[in-house]
Amino acid sequence: MSGRATAEGAAYLAFDTSGAFGSVAVGSLAGGARPDIFARVLIEERLEQAARLVPAIDEALRAAGVALTSLAGVVVGEGPGSFTGVRVAAATAKGLAHALELPLWAISSLAAAALAHEAGPIRYALFDARGDRVYGACYGVGSAGVQELVPPHPGTLRDALAGDVPAGAVFVGDGARRHRAAIEGAGYSVDPGAGARSLAEGLIGWLALRAEARPVADASSWEPSYVRASSAEPQWST
Secondary structure (H helix, E strand, O other): OOOOOEOOEOOEEEEEOOOOOEEEEEEOOOOOOOOOEEEEEEEOOHHHHHHHHHHHHHHHHHHHOOOHHHOOEEEEEOOOOOHHHHHHHHHHHHHHHHHHOOOEEEEOHHHHHHHHOOOOOEEEEEEEOOOOEEEEEEEEEEOOEEEEEEEEEEEEHHHHHHOOOOOOOEEEOHHHHHOHHHHHHOOOEEOOOOOOOOHHHHHHHHHHHOOOOOOOOOOOOOOOOOOOOHHHHHHOOO
């Protein structure tokens, strides 16, 4: 924990359950790509994210000294990833935004992974979708903001490496960690901490760098982004 909520920094609640591990963070937008995080909670029980998310949110808020009613907004990872995990996070975010009349920002979980790592200015996020399948996207990250260089896409690892990989890209995410040998064998770099960071903190970091980003227009009708081709559906359905 790096601080407590004060009048100088409005508190945002962020969470993501798109992958094997879920995460919750409470923090302010101060600090840009390295936002001020008041509290963080990891959900390490892969099959219990649905049951653990709300208690983890409560734990993070208590640790941060922030009341639900004093939040400035909710930030959720919209996928891609586990269908169940993405749905759980989306439903929880929509419920909180509606009940508390808070703005809701929905951000790619791949972008959150890119912002959760300090891996140089160009970060290619890969999520493991089982077998040789991955979800990928690449972002340019700097003090001036974050730019999508390669949009979120499903496919095989070979597809990703054979596609448009910007020069100087460093691979991050649990897919990069799993396929490290193949990625490095193809001549690319993998961040040493690939897959080990909290996506929830990356969500706050993304919003801090994209302060002009507007929340979803209608939280009640918003749906997450699965970024899935039909051929990939059986691979990552839990």
